[in-house]
Amino acid sequence: MTTAVHNLVNGVEQDHxxxxxxxxxxxDGLFETLCVRAGQARYxxxxxxxxxxxxxxxxxxxxxxxxxxxxxxxxIRQQPHGVVKILLTRGTGGRGYSPPADVEVCRIVRYxxxxxxxxxxxxxxxxxxxxxxxxxxxxxxHLNRLEQVLASHExxxxxxxxxxxxxxxxxxxxxTRSNLFLVHxxxxxxxxxxxxxxxxxLRSVVLDTCSAADIACHIREVTWSELEEAEELFMTxxxxxxxxxxxxxxxxxxxxxxxxxxxxxxxxAPEGEGxxx
Amino acid sequence: MTTAVHNLVNGVEQDHxxxxxxxxxxxDGLFETLCVRAGQARYxxxxxxxxxxxxxxxxxxxxxxxxxxxxxxxxIRQQPHGVVKILLTRGTGGRGYSPPADVEVCRIVRYxxxxxxxxxxxxxxxxxxxxxxxxxxxxxxHLNRLEQVLASHExxxxxxxxxxxxxxxxxxxxxTRSNLFLVHxxxxxxxxxxxxxxxxxLRSVVLDTCSAADIACHIREVTWSELEEAEELFMTxxxxxxxxxxxxxxxxxxxxxxxxxxxxxxxxAPEGEGxxx
Numbered sequence: 001m002t003t004a005v006h007n008l009v010n011g012v013e014q015d016h017x018x019x020x021x022x023x024x025x026x027x028d029g030l031f032e033t034l035c036v037r038a039g040q041a042r043y044x045x046x047x048x049x050x051x052x053x054x055x056x057x058x059x060x061x062x063x064x065x066x067x068x069x070x071x072x073x074x075x076i077r078q079q080p081h082g083v084v085k086i087l088l089t090r091g092t093g094g095r096g097y098s099p100p101a102d103v104e105v106c107r108i109v110r111y112x113x114x115x116x117x118x119x120x121x122x123x124x125x126x127x128x129x130x131x132x133x134x135x136x137x138x139x140x141x142h143l144n145r146l147e148q149v150l151a152s153h154e155x156x157x158x159x160x161x162x163x164x165x166x167x168x169x170x171x172x173x174x175x176t177r178s179n180l181f182l183v184h185x186x187x188x189x190x191x192x193x194x195x196x197x198x199x200x201x202l203r204s205v206v207l208d209t210c211s212a213a214d215i216a217c218h219i220r221e222v223t224w225s226e227l228e229e230a231e232e233l234f235m236t237x238x239x240x241x242x243x244x245x246x247x248x249x250x251x252x253x254x255x256x257x258x259x260x261x262x263x264x265x266x267x268x269a270p271e272g273e274g275x276x277x
Numbered sequence: 278m279t280t281a282v283h284n285l286v287n288g289v290e291q292d293h294x295x296x297x298x299x300x301x302x303x304x305d306g307l308f309e310t311l312c313v314r315a316g317q318a319r320y321x322x323x324x325x326x327x328x329x330x331x332x333x334x335x336x337x338x339x340x341x342x343x344x345x346x347x348x349x350x351x352x353i354r355q356q357p358h359g360v361v362k363i364l365l366t367r368g369t370g371g372r373g374y375s376p377p378a379d380v381e382v383c384r385i386v387r388y389x390x391x392x393x394x395x396x397x398x399x400x401x402x403x404x405x406x407x408x409x410x411x412x413x414x415x416x417x418x419h420l421n422r423l424e425q426v427l428a429s430h431e432x433x434x435x436x437x438x439x440x441x442x443x444x445x446x447x448x449x450x451x452x453t454r455s456n457l458f459l460v461h462x463x464x465x466x467x468x469x470x471x472x473x474x475x476x477x478x479l480r481s482v483v484l485d486t487c488s489a490a491d492i493a494c495h496i497r498e499v500t501w502s503e504l505e506e507a508e509e510l511f512m513t514x515x516x517x518x519x520x521x522x523x524x525x526x527x528x529x530x531x532x533x534x535x536x537x538x539x540x541x542x543x544x545x546a547p548e549g550e551g552x553x554x
Binding site: 007009014015016017018019020021022023024025026027028031058059087089090095096097098099108110115129130131132133134136137142143144145146147148149150151152153155156168176177195196 | 284286291292293294295296297298299300301302303304305308335336364366367372373374375376385387392406407408409410411413414419420421422423424425426427428429430432433445453454472473
């Protein structure tokens, strides 16, 4: 039996990257974090779609999906449960911040163990770190993540599983590593991400599930007071799926009907089974 | 004669970094770019001061200045003219965005050739990329630089040497890689960087030079119309010093008196001679 491969850089087994890589120098790149279960990389096509959108936004050539498919397959055949992280950077070169004319993208595929996910639901806290507005970077999953790092750092002292961030104008946007949904006066809502935030793959799954099941979900600005009055709160990301919030702002919340319904609908959907390498 | 050392990682000659380094994963770190002339790293103490401030802001342990001093010395003894880039990252570890409890900072010191600087002054253009507001990240030189990369990318089409960025509220902040000063109705002004932007080392030199020479320099909000009406414009950074703007918004600008005066004062100041390893 051969040793499992953990890291591939441009298809070569390698655990390091050039110092001059623009991913390190400037955070000039993108990433995706995929849930791997029973040898399947879930929501493969949605992750690829976001990666394509990110490349277009940053002016990178489109991702080589065939190679990514092959390389991810190499990792998860040996390690059928866990996480695959894909990183694309603008490679080396250019003058300072200016990108080189001929970009040679650096393609990194890593296998990582699955994080521990609270079984009972999430204790949610409000972070003081805020998100800057930038429509050119909003929605995509780029490598500039200091805001999330600073916000995550707050969680230890807040004794919370996840933290909520507002933007610089005070609108509630998302969690440090997840998207937010709320039920307020019977209405299902998720914050608009046109100015900042990451448009999560599970968020898009929930939105499409709502469409298919004829459940109205409103994408709009969300205020802290709406959150405090909400009947239901849940957070989503690729690794934890739909996670109910059981505590927020000194309130204990029940796992609501809408949350359970969407959990079931998403679980039953065939797409989540994803793609078999 | 031994081959010149170009890269040191934690004191070891090395041209790569671990894939798991948080500098690559999240841009979780800081950098400094120092001008090296005649074997001297100019404005050493000011660069260290900003690095210390950045570490405090990101919750990193303070930089090991003695080691940095020694390592930079190693590089510039062999290469007395050029650029030294220092990077500090939060190293590896942590759960996702959450930083590890015991941080082992990764210390990178690189020698790079000096960039070409336009001899006649700068052609300046207005970028459409804007800067998000985040007081927790404002002023420090962190590794999240996608806004600067996108703005620099605009310069090629704008046929400009440097581009100006406004913040998300429309206030003029800085260049892609330099700070802005203007003379408007006789008043010397530089934008306030409390919400975004990088507080450049040369900017602080100019401000201190003004103080010492009893020249009023106002730090405040700057609008595009003030810029279009300005009598003088100049940009500053560690590598190019004080550079007059000779073209902006279809106007040709003369190199003004204030600009020349400050160039001379800064050039004469003994501190610029910096530190001899």
